Amino acid sequence: xxxxxxxxxxxxxxxxxxxxxxxxxxxxxxxxxxxxxxxxxxxxxxxxxxxxxxxxxxxxxxxxxxxxxxxxxxxxxxxxxxxxxxxxxxxxxxxxxxxxxxxxxxxxxxxxxxxxxxxxxxxxxxxxxxxxxxxxxxxxxxxxxxxxxxxxxxxxxxxxxxxxxxxxxxxxxxxxxxxxxxxxxxxxxxxxxxxxxxxxxxxxxxxxxxxxxxxxxxxxxxxxxxx
Amino acid sequence: xxxxxxxxxxxxxxxxxxxxxxxxxxxxxxxxxxxxxxxxxxxxxxxxxxxxxxxxxxxxxxxxxxxxxxxxxxxxxxxxxxxxxxxxxxxxxxxxxxxxxxxxxxxxxxxxxxxxxxxxxxxxxxxxxxxxxxxxxxxxxxxxxxxxxxxxxxxxxxxxxxxxxxxxxxxxxxxxxxxxxxxxxxxxxxxxxxxxxxxxxxxxxxxxxxxxxxxxxxxxxxxxxxx
DNA sequence: TGCTACGTACTTACACCGTAAGGTCGGTGG
DNA sequence: CCACCGACCTTACGGTGTAAGTACGTAGCA
Numbered sequence: 001x002x003x004x005x006x007x008x009x010x011x012x013x014x015x016x017x018x019x020x021x022x023x024x025x026x027x028x029x030x031x032x033x034x035x036x037x038x039x040x041x042x043x044x045x046x047x048x049x050x051x052x053x054x055x056x057x058x059x060x061x062x063x064x065x066x067x068x069x070x071x072x073x074x075x076x077x078x079x080x081x082x083x084x085x086x087x088x089x090x091x092x093x094x095x096x097x098x099x100x101x102x103x104x105x106x107x108x109x110x111x112x113x114x115x116x117x118x119x120x121x122x123x124x125x126x127x128x129x130x131x132x133x134x135x136x137x138x139x140x141x142x143x144x145x146x147x148x149x150x151x152x153x154x155x156x157x158x159x160x161x162x163x164x165x166x167x168x169x170x171x172x173x174x175x176x177x178x179x180x181x182x183x184x185x186x187x188x189x190x191x192x193x194x195x196x197x198x199x200x201x202x203x204x205x206x207x208x209x210x211x212x213x214x215x216x217x218x219x220x221x222x223x224x225x226x227x
Numbered sequence: 228x229x230x231x232x233x234x235x236x237x238x239x240x241x242x243x244x245x246x247x248x249x250x251x252x253x254x255x256x257x258x259x260x261x262x263x264x265x266x267x268x269x270x271x272x273x274x275x276x277x278x279x280x281x282x283x284x285x286x287x288x289x290x291x292x293x294x295x296x297x298x299x300x301x302x303x304x305x306x307x308x309x310x311x312x313x314x315x316x317x318x319x320x321x322x323x324x325x326x327x328x329x330x331x332x333x334x335x336x337x338x339x340x341x342x343x344x345x346x347x348x349x350x351x352x353x354x355x356x357x358x359x360x361x362x363x364x365x366x367x368x369x370x371x372x373x374x375x376x377x378x379x380x381x382x383x384x385x386x387x388x389x390x391x392x393x394x395x396x397x398x399x400x401x402x403x404x405x406x407x408x409x410x411x412x413x414x415x416x417x418x419x420x421x422x423x424x425x426x427x428x429x430x431x432x433x434x435x436x437x438x439x440x441x442x443x444x445x446x447x448x449x450x451x452x453x454x
Numbered sequence: 455t456g457c458t459a460c461g462t463a464c465t466t467a468c469a470c471c472g473t474a475a476g477g478t479c480g481g482t483g484g
Numbered sequence: 485c486c487a488c489c490g491a492c493c494t495t496a497c498g499g500t501g502t503a504a505g506t507a508c509g510t511a512g513c514a
Contacts, residue, residue: 016491039471052473053492061472086442093438101430108339136449144445151377151437203328211320215313216447217440218371222363243462266500279502280463288501 017049019057023067027103030068035105038064069110070117072103078126085134089148092127096152121182124149128184142188146201147210244276246284250294254330257295262332265291296337297344299330305353312361319354320375348409351376355411369415373428374437 025046030038040061044051058064076099081091100106116124124145131141171193179186192201252273257265267278267288274281285291303326308318327333343351351372358368399420406413419428 040473041471049491050493051471052494055473056491086446089442090438094435097434108335111335111338131445134449135453136445137452140445140448140452144441147441151434151441207324208321210441211317213444213448214371214374214437214440215316217444218358218363218367219313220443221367221440222361225364225367226362267502268500277464279465282502283462 017047017053017057019067022047022054022057023064023071026064027068027071030105031103035109065109066113066117069106069113070119072099072106073110073117073123074119075099076123078123080130085130085136088130088134089127092130093148093152096123100152121178121185125182125185128188132184132187138187138191141184142192142201143206143209145188146206147213150210244274244280244284246294249274249281249284250291250298253291254295254298257332258330262336265295292336293340293344296333296340297346299326299333300337300344300350301346302326303350305350307357312357312363315357315361316354316375319357323350348405348412352409352412355415359411359414365414365418368411369419369428370433370436372415373433374440377437 022043026038026043029043029046040051040054043064044054047054054064058067077095078092081088083091110120127148128141128145131144132138136144172190175186175189175193178189249270253265253270256270256273267281270291271278271281281291285294304322305319308315310318337347354375355368355372358371359365363371399417402413402416402420405416
């Protein structure tokens with residue numbers, strides 16, 4: 001009765017593939033057998049489809065990995081809690097970590113991506129929002145984002161590529177655009193695009209900032225233990 | 228006159244391959260063309276050798292990657308500087324970072340490895356030594372190693388696998404063995420094997436420790452900016 | 455000296471990978 | 485009705501890691 005696909009008898013017709021189903025299946029496969037087991041052929045097998053059919057919903061393997069990474073980040077819980085900004089921040093970051101721990105491949109994949117997806121930016125906006133609301137300066141929040149990003153994700157991901165082939169004006173314009181949807185991240189990006197010249201961040205500076213933060217904290221702990 | 232290999236005319240005979248030459252060439256190739264360009268065939272091409280010949284000196288691709296990672300870590304400068312432990316630590320970590328920045332693929336590769344090589348342990352021993360000499364408790368030094376490790380290498384690498392199929396006694400024995408060559412790391416491992424029960428480290432605890440260190444540091448910065 | 459054993463390098467072959475190119479349906483809008 | 489289109493399949497190409505088997509120069513020893 002119902003419309004049959006191809007040579008099927010007309011009853012076991014599977015529901016059509018979608019980008020979401022492909023990505024979800026890939027995540028599932030990675031969770032079960034590791035990220036290396038995620039190949040187009042094996043993924044097709046899982047979905048009862050030829051490998052090449054996946055390319056109608058996904059541009060290529062890289063696009064698939066991007067989508068997987070962002071989909072995982074999208075599942076990070078983001079309900080705010082009460083309390084001062086430090087408790088909020090702690091809660092949010094631990095939530096992110098526990099999500100990533102549930103997908104052991106995720107941190108590695110996210111780290112290999114060149115630019116963050118929408119969910120990732122959204123998450124950064126949440127974190128940035130907590131810090132700005134807590135009274136941290138835009139500048140300090142910016143540094144913190146780098147430190148915490150590298151803490152959670154295991155690397156430091158720039159919001160913009162390091163490529164310097166864009167002029168500051170264009171970068172600033174992009175940052176303004178960003179602000180409409182993600183005000184906190186936008187504000188940070190806007191500030192960075194003004195001072196940094198090229199809109200990028202100096203990785204060396206960010207690294208040293210985080211390092212000094214840690215060393216200073218350790219000294220505090222040491223002194224506290226002595227006393 | 229000299230002994231010719233195979234069909235060669237007798238003069239252009241290349242010097243024999245060694246594990247070191249293979250690894251060095253692989254590092255060179257990765258530096259120039261990225262880690263993805265490092266394939267057994269391409270590496271063989273660079274060395275004027277068939278791909279399979281590499282397997283005489285390297286157990287497989289994984290072994291090669293392990294060796295590459297450890298070789299890079301081995302080039303981290305380790306000359307101590309004068310000053311208090313904080314300056315020493317800062318100097319050492321920044322040195323490690325600048326080495327890793329020179330091999331952009333390295334952090335990713337190290338992160339994907341399952342256990343650290345000798346050079347990596349040696350480096351950890353240097354860092355641990357600075358902290359212990361600086362007056363940090365073994366426990367605090369242990370936590371710090373985790374925080375700093377994940378800061379430099381972009382991940383948190385356990386000294387032992389998480390597998391709990393070894394009894395505490397054996398782990399402790401291994402730690403004692405380790406102490407002979409690497410006293411500082413050994414001391415930490417020994418302490419961990421006593422308290423942790425299974426000799427492993429609780430990743431969640433380590434993560435929270437580092438996170439709190441950072442948050443506490445940020446609050447300090449915030450307050451300082453206000454005043 | 456001759457013979458053996460071994461290490462090094464080569465050849466071949468296999469199963470897998472990502473994906474370019476093109477074919478074949480069924481459903482839909484003109 | 486028909487032309488189109490999107491989902492799916494088929495085939496094929498050049499790449500990957502590596503298991504297995506082979507050839508050969510050298511070292512050790514009789």
